[in-house]
Amino acid sequence: MLSQKTIDIVKSTAPVLEVTGTEITTRFYKMLFDAHPELLNIFNHANQQQGRQQTALANTVYAAAQNIDKLEALLPAVKNIAHKHRSLGVKAEHYPIVGEFLLKAIKDVLKEDATDEILQAWGEAYGVIANVFISVENDMYNEAETKEGGWEDFKEFTIIKKVEESALITSFYLQPKDQSIVSSYLPGQYISIRVQIPGQEYTLNRQYSLSSAYTPEWYRISVKREAEHDPKGQVSTYLHDKIDVGDSLEVSAPAGDFYCDVNEPTPIALISGGVGVTPMYSMLASIADKNAARPVTFIHAARNKEVHAFAEEVTENMSKLENGKSYVVYEQDDANSELTGYLNADKLEKMIDQNSVCYVCGPVAFMESVIQSLVKIGIPTERINYEFFGPSLAIETK
Incomplete structure (x- = not known):
């Protein structure tokens, strides 16, 4: 448990981290990889080059500072990140290394504003947060290795x-x-x-x-x-x-917290853009195999027919369903398309049962637009599930 003094110090630094978070995390990764280049075997180099990993970590650190007195609010985000860590082989022994260079980066960027008292408080807080991750990830490693057909790393x-x-x-x-x-x-x-x-x-x-x-x-x-x-x-x-x-x-071994319960009877809408169709098709095929009575709406947006994957497989699985509807929206006008243009609220309102639980996956701009449209047509946010490909760029707490 953290002392109230430590909690107060960490929470008081949140406004500073909101402003300097990405600068700190950028400096952190530079210092970390200079000292431990072997960790480049784990981290996604593309996300590093594009700045996505730095932004994701900055958001996580900022959210931790805001919620240090109620870490349970971060648990959904912790589990999401922990799934990725487990799938990449991040282990307990990596956390002290990360903590060392995170504190060095805070000191390096904030200079004299990062007093010994602040660094000590953040060191204590990091230790508590790291232990949460280590505990969650240990459970995930054990599950992945011990289940039938499972393996380690x-x-x-x-x-x-x-x-x-x-x-x-x-x-x-x-x-x-x-x-x-x-x-x-x-x-x-x-x-x-x-x-x-x-x-x-x-x-x-x-x-x-x-x-x-x-x-x-x-x-x-x-x-x-x-x-x-x-x-x-x-x-x-x-x-x-x-x-x-x-x-x-x-x-x-398989990981991730974006999935559907195939056996639920609730109507489900599977909405994808581009290669975001991959998890949506897995959901569709699984429901068609195990729960064909479930009402399913499958909506896919693609630029045109040439880049539209799984068209025949979707049709085959839709035929197994007792109550299934499938729509294709091509951005470019095409004689083969049912609908053209962008997927918007007007289109979605005509397609989706208002009682549906919705799953969304695709490019970031597509997902933002679709999620906003779903809210606009009256789908409650707790019934909207989505997956970003790449590091989590936002940490939401409620």
Whole structure:
């Protein structure tokens, strides 16, 4: 437990962190990697280069300062981050290292304003927060390793099938090299893959949604080809161009807190944009297999037909449902499209049952627009679930 004095000091620094948080976290990562370059084998280099990781950490630190006296308010965000840490192999021994350089970065940026008293308070607070993460992640590691078909950290998988789903998206079917079954997952969860690209000093990690209903023989991920010059395109380009049937990838056990309860009877709306269709399709296929009586509305937005993935598979699974509706919205006018333009409140109001629980995934701008539209048409926020691909850029507390 933290003393009231420590709590007061940490909370009083929140306004300063709101202003300088990203500067502190940028300095933190620079100092951390200079001293411990081996940690670059864990962190997503693209998120570092784009500043997304720095912003995400700054938001987390700021939220922790605001809520240091009621850490239970942060638990949903802690679990979200902990899932990612577990899938990447972040361990308890990494936390003291992070704490050391976070305090050094605070001192480096705030200079004389970061008094010994402030640094001591933040050191104590960090220790409490780190222990929360370590405890949650230990439970996740134990669950991943001990469940049927589970394993620890990363395991070698073989590509047994590679399928082009659209002009941009290719699916990879992954089977354990030891021919064992794969552990089950909840529809919407993801796996991490780790690759060593020739010419790269460090391994690269990426998280991809599992894009099918569960089968014990294999996993499927469906990867969008990003622009090669874009930092986040390094791994996707490598997978598309260099990885083929018979090649191997290192894979971590399924993780993530964005998933649906397949067995619920409540109407569900699955809304996706672009490659955000991957977790949505997993949910659809799982419901079609296990709860065909559930009312399902499947809505997908794409630029055009050429980049529209899983069209035939969606149609096949919709036919299994007793009460299913499917809509496609193409941004560009196309003779094959049912609707054109952008997905907005007017369109959504005509598609979605007001009693639905809604799941949304896609590019950030798409998700922001859809979520605002859902609220506008009267869907309560507690029935709107969404997943950002990448580090959490916002920490919401209630």
